[in-house]
Amino acid sequence: MDKTDFLVIGSGIAGASAAYALSREAPVLVVEREAAHGVHTTGRSAALYSAAYGNAVIRALTLASRAFFDAPPAGFADYPLLSPRGCLYIAAAGQAGALAEVEGAAVASGVAMRRLDAAGARELCPILRDGHVVQAVFEPDAMDIDVQALHQGFLKGIRAHGGQARLDAEVTGLTRAHDRWIVSFRDGAEVSAHTVIDAAGAWADVVAGLAGAPPVGLQPKRRTALILEAPEGVAPGPWPAVIDADEQFYFKPEAGRILASPADETPSEPCDAQPDEWDIAVCVDRIQAAADLPVRRVLRSWAGLRSFVPDRSPVIGFDPACPGFFWLAGQGGYGVQTAPAAGRVAAALALGRPLPDDVAALGVTAAMLGPQRLR
Numbered sequence: 055m056d057k058t059d060f061l062v063i064g065s066g067i068a069g070a071s072a073a074y075a076l077s078r079e080a081p082v083l084v085v086e087r088e089a090a091h092g093v094h095t096t097g098r099s100a101a102l103y104s105a106a107y108g109n110a111v112i113r114a115l116t117l118a119s120r121a122f123f124d125a126p127p128a129g130f131a132d133y134p135l136l137s138p139r140g141c142l143y144i145a146a147a148g149q150a151g152a153l154a155e156v157e158g159a160a161v162a163s164g165v166a167m168r169r170l171d172a173a174g175a176r177e178l179c180p181i182l183r184d185g186h187v188v189q190a191v192f193e194p195d196a197m198d199i200d201v202q203a204l205h206q207g208f209l210k211g212i213r214a215h216g217g218q219a220r221l222d223a224e225v226t227g228l229t230r231a232h233d234r235w236i237v238s239f240r241d242g243a244e245v246s247a248h249t250v251i252d253a254a255g256a257w258a259d260v261v262a263g264l265a266g267a268p269p270v271g272l273q274p275k276r277r278t279a280l281i282l283e284a285p286e287g288v289a290p291g292p293w294p295a296v297i298d299a300d301e302q303f304y305f306k307p308e309a310g311r312i313l314a315s316p317a318d319e320t321p322s323e324p325c326d327a328q329p330d331e332w333d334i335a336v337c338v339d340r341i342q343a344a345a346d347l348p349v350r351r352v353l354r355s356w357a358g359l360r361s362f363v364p365d366r367s368p369v370i371g372f373d374p375a376c377p378g379f380f381w382l383a384g385q386g387g388y389g390v391q392t393a394p395a396a397g398r399v400a401a402a403l404a405l406g407r408p409l410p411d412d413v414a415a416l417g418v419t420a421a422m423l424g425p426q427r428l429r
């Protein structure tokens with residue numbers, strides 16, 4: 055039987071980032087059920103880095119990830135991981151309070167935000183409808199993320215550090231014997247591991263059930279994305295991402311076209327999420343109310359599951375009720391932009407160390423992340 059110290063279940067951005075950080079120090083095996091990496095939520099994101107987005111813990115992990123994004127280790131990726139985008143949070147009549155909340159929370163976390171009037175917002179994104187936007191705040195340091203490069207960089211790094219990543223390897227059983235886990239796979243193979251890290255995305259509670267760990271109450275929520283044509287004769291490249299202050303929709307340039315979302319959060323079972331016609335129609339409707347964007351046809355659509363626990367912070371830490379079982383779940387809609395820091399946090403805690411200094415300095419504690427807060 056193969057043996058490892060850390061067996062990471064799920065090779066999405068969460069599992070890959072943690073395995074990358076751990077593999078510098080210990081034997082690591084990442085196992086993925088699918089035939090390719092990034093098939094589920096990681097391959098379906100909007101690829102945005104906005105430090106204003108999410109609760110205080112998310113904002114801290116996003117900010118703590120920035121240095122890695124800006125300067126990854128030599129050889130990690132062939133091109134920059136981030137490219138300038140900017141993010142414009144807009145408010146229509148009646149949304150001043152929601153906009154002030156976005157701004158206040160971001161500024162409290164040290165994120166640079168600039169107030170704009172309607173004219174200033176339209177200068178940045180000229181298709182915004184006259185009369186719709188009343189005020190806006192602009193986050194100049196928001197970026198587009200090259201998600202594929204980040205994910206592949208982590209996976210390549212794991213191998214370079216002597217770790218392994220296996221595809222077509224679905225974990226179907228977890229049994230505790232002599233202070234180790236016997237991990238069973240669908241094809242009958244078994245691996246012995248000191249610690250199991252549950253980075254199974256929407257399936258994290260299902261995997262916990264295999265180990266006999268109590269669930270953390272993870273709720274996968276479907277989110278839809280579409281690709282639309284840009285208005286004729288218009289090059290959207292320089293526009294920022296535009297997000298409604300109440301997060302009822304967002305859109306951003308994407309390779310000469312427009313990526314749009316109705317920002318839906320429909321509860322779902324863990325599954326291979328598919329877009330729903332209704333959500334696509336809602337998206338088109340909401341965006342057309344805010345922007346002069348004629349939609350002749352939807353070029354492509356997809357959906358993915360963003361998985362949350364009730365406080366919308368990630369779950370990172372050992373399960374006190376299940377020795378050797380470590381949670382890395384609940385990345386919600388922020389798992390890519392937080393991955394460099396969340397991976398380091400997971401590695402430190404899994405190795406029995408305190409949180410990295412830079413993350414602790416931003417006010418994050420192990421108790422804010424651990425599964426015990428949810429029980």
Ligand SMILES: Cc1cc2nc3c(=O)[nH]c(=O)nc-3n(C[C@H](O)[C@H](O)[C@H](O)COP(=O)(O)OP(=O)(O)OC[C@H]3O[C@@H](n4cnc5c(N)ncnc54)[C@H](O)[C@@H]3O)c2cc1C
Nearest residue numbers: 064066067068087094095096100102225255358389390391
């Ligand atoms: C439309 C949309 C837009 C988004 N936009 C952004 C954004 O702009 N910025 C951002 O930061 N985040 C964004 N997100 C969120 C981000 O994509 C997620 O937070 C992140 O990808 C979650 O990563 P993960 O590794 O936890 O999950 P996943 O990528 O789903 O990986 C989990 C893996 O575990 C595997 N697995 C499950 N069970 C088993 C088992 N028993 N054995 C082996 N393997 C198993 C699965 O096959 C899967 O590959 C968005 C998400 C969506 C859907």
